[in-house]
Amino acid sequence: MAAPRWLALTALTLVLSALVGCGSTAPSLKATPATAIQAAAARPNPPQVAASALDNYTSSEARRIAADALYRYDLLRRDWFNAASDWEKDRIEQQMVTALTNGLQDVRRATYSSYAGDARRIHGIATRAIERQEILRRDWQYAYGDRERRLIVNEMLTVLTGALLEIRDR
Numbered sequence: 001m002a003a004p005r006w007l008a009l010t011a012l013t014l015v016l017s018a019l020v021g022c023g024s025t026a027p028s029l030k031a032t033p034a035t036a037i038q039a040a041a042a043r044p045n046p047p048q049v050a051a052s053a054l055d056n057y058t059s060s061e062a063r064r065i066a067a068d069a070l071y072r073y074d075l076l077r078r079d080w081f082n083a084a085s086d087w088e089k090d091r092i093e094q095q096m097v098t099a100l101t102n103g104l105q106d107v108r109r110a111t112y113s114s115y116a117g118d119a120r121r122i123h124g125i126a127t128r129a130i131e132r133q134e135i136l137r138r139d140w141q142y143a144y145g146d147r148e149r150r151l152i153v154n155e156m157l158t159v160l161t162g163a164l165l166e167i168r169d170r
Helices: 002-019 033-042 051-082 084-111 117-141 148-167
Strands: none
Touching: 033 051, 051 117, 051 148, 084 117, 084 148, 117 148
């Protein structure tokens, strides 16, 4: 019962789409077929972008994102050195991890749809670093004391900054 309705609806849609263009141009926009052909012949084709230019854009965008994340990390690192208490240093370290992780996720988004070799390598570096950070985050959740947690956070920061430095310097 529902199939004939859908078939009729589909047929009606096709007929209406064919009739939509019939005589529906505005009086000021009427053009004869000869003028349309001349206009098309006078217009050059849009330039084709070479694949290497797109590859360089994706890679340079990833490098810029990595440099920005490292800059934010460096600002937080300065705050860490000026922090007065361990609690404040722990809070700043968490902000550092968040800034670096967000930077790597942005790099992954920038290189996700590219088929270029360099962009694929950058995407792989970012993916491996984020996966390693997630493993360390689970270890951090099950750590017994503050000393062990601080060592794990330090390892997270080392992994994340190493990946971003490798991406930035590529």
